[in-house]
Amino acid sequence: MRLSRTLLVLAFAGLACLPGTAVADFLGPQQQLTTMVNSYPPNGGSPSLAYNPQSRKVLAAMAVDDPSAPDGGMIQVALLKDDAALAGPLVNVSTTLPTKGALWINSPAVAAGPNGGWLVVWQDAARSRLYGQVIDSNGQPSGPNLNISSGTAYNSIETMSAAWSASESRYLVTWKAVVTSVFPSAAGPQQVVGRFVDSSGAGIGNDFLVTDTAQQINNSQDLAYGNGRWVVVGATQSSTRVVGQVVTAAGLQGSLFDVSAVGATNTPVAPSIAYNEATNQFIVVFRQSSGSVGEYARLLDGSAAPVGGNFYLGGDGSRPRVASAGSRGYLATWHTPAASYGSTGDVMGRLLDADGTPAGTLIQISTASPFVGVRPSVIWSQVHGKYMLGYTGRPSVSGSSNYYARTWLRATPYTLDVSRLGSGSGTVTSSDGQIDCGSVCTATFLDGDLVTLTASSASGSKFAGWGGACSGTAPTCTVTMDAAKSVTASFTADSPTPPSPSNSFSALSAAPGSSVVTVGRVPGAGKIRQSASFRSSSGSWRPVCSDSVSPSKAGRYRLGCKISSAARRAQRQGRVRVRVRVTYTPAGGTARTLTRYLWLRSLKPSYTG
Structure with a gap:
């Protein structure tokens, strides 16, 4: 069931409502998360975001410059508000197992876990080891910094990913690395490696090869968990195909399989994956860098078998990422032009329906030139009812590079009006708190939202029944917002109690x-x-x-x-x-x-x- 979600009010400062008719795009204000002072272009990491449905909070994790830290950098985290602004100060995380600054390392990985918390994973300054930290539901470190990778140091660890399984009570953390120092018998030097980690961040067993292919894996990999399995995706080093591997707590399931439905001449790269619980499907987005250049998507069923062909999303870009919003579909985002990390760059996005069909047109998410925005990340925040995006940017080609965040929402907004009738008195409230009538009797919801209203009579009155879009005399009513709707709630005053006859004699x-x-x-x-x-x-x-x-x-x-x-x-x-x-x-x-x-x-x- 889709929950009622607050729609951004158009008068909200900094909000942009993009052109449209019945369906509108709502971009929240672009929020600056860091205040680094530097001169390099925004070609390092980006803020990684994760929504935890237990704590109903969004955590951002990022690598920042910190000249006072041993290796010049610090992993920091912060909770975000519903408009993607910081909910509090940035919190230092990599206090004992350090890293380099924003320019020099990849983005940290962050995954929602048990007890409303998260696991944050980052690489060391030499890109040879993975470290981690459990973050509690209040956005604070819980326990010490941890070693995620085990044994011998790797050479050139690249992208990192993590996903929690409640049924298996463990995270799977994956990363791409040159593995010859750890796995000398691997089919090729560059592979995806994984390790299971428990809820406290402690490793379960040792590192293992997720891929072991002579074609090797390039510097991008990603994973998602759904339907009782992790699905890890990557692109082969020769850039001929996107491949996937199913993993369970018992280990690898089957062998590598082709994800992209294109041939060797089309060079798909940089895949990202998300799971849609509403459809029991995975979606993979990737860039095709030759032939019909652009960003593409393909669906996988619940067992990770490809479904249909590729969907074309938009023009040439780089580093695509995708998030699932359940029955609302998906948002794919990337930056363009593909080669830009310096003088130009725009973060773009496109929505897809739940069946993978692209919806609407491309939308520019980062603010217009001279702002430069690159390397986006994206999640769906269920409690806020909108996508949240993080990216690296600078206000101009000569400005400092920092991290930014923004919300995006596409939907048809509908108004729900509540009025009270009758000789009695009482209030009507909505479960999400938008309506408290009483005082606030009108609110705006999104197409498809289910709004639960509750009528409460005052002392000396009773609730008589609903009218309009609600009916019956039960005190609660659920309205499906597929159009503008009105609801009436009638209250009647109790009949006055006749005075007791006098017994004075x-x-x-x-x-x-x-x-x-x-x-x-x-x-x-x-x-x-x-x-x-x-x-x-x-x-x-x-x-x-x-x-x-x-x-x-x-x-x-x-x-x-x-x-x-x-x-x-x-x-x-x-x-x-x-x-x-x-x-x-x-x-x-x-x-x-x-x-x-x-x-x-x-x-x-x-x-x-």
């Missing part, structure tokens, strides 16, 4: 002769009862007499009853104190009792003789 009691008589004045219909008793010589209360009457209206009413024989016998011993309880119960009301005391005169016998 008066009573006078007396004992004339052989009777107990009470005259009571009552305010209305009900029942009035008298009950007389006396305390016997044993201390217990014994009945004297009782009587009741049911008046039909307010007035004075007389009750009378004959004194019991037991009371008369007691009178022969002397005066008898009697307790008279008079109870009035108004019709539909609460009973009230008055207590009176009186004396029965003595009936001592007189004797003659």
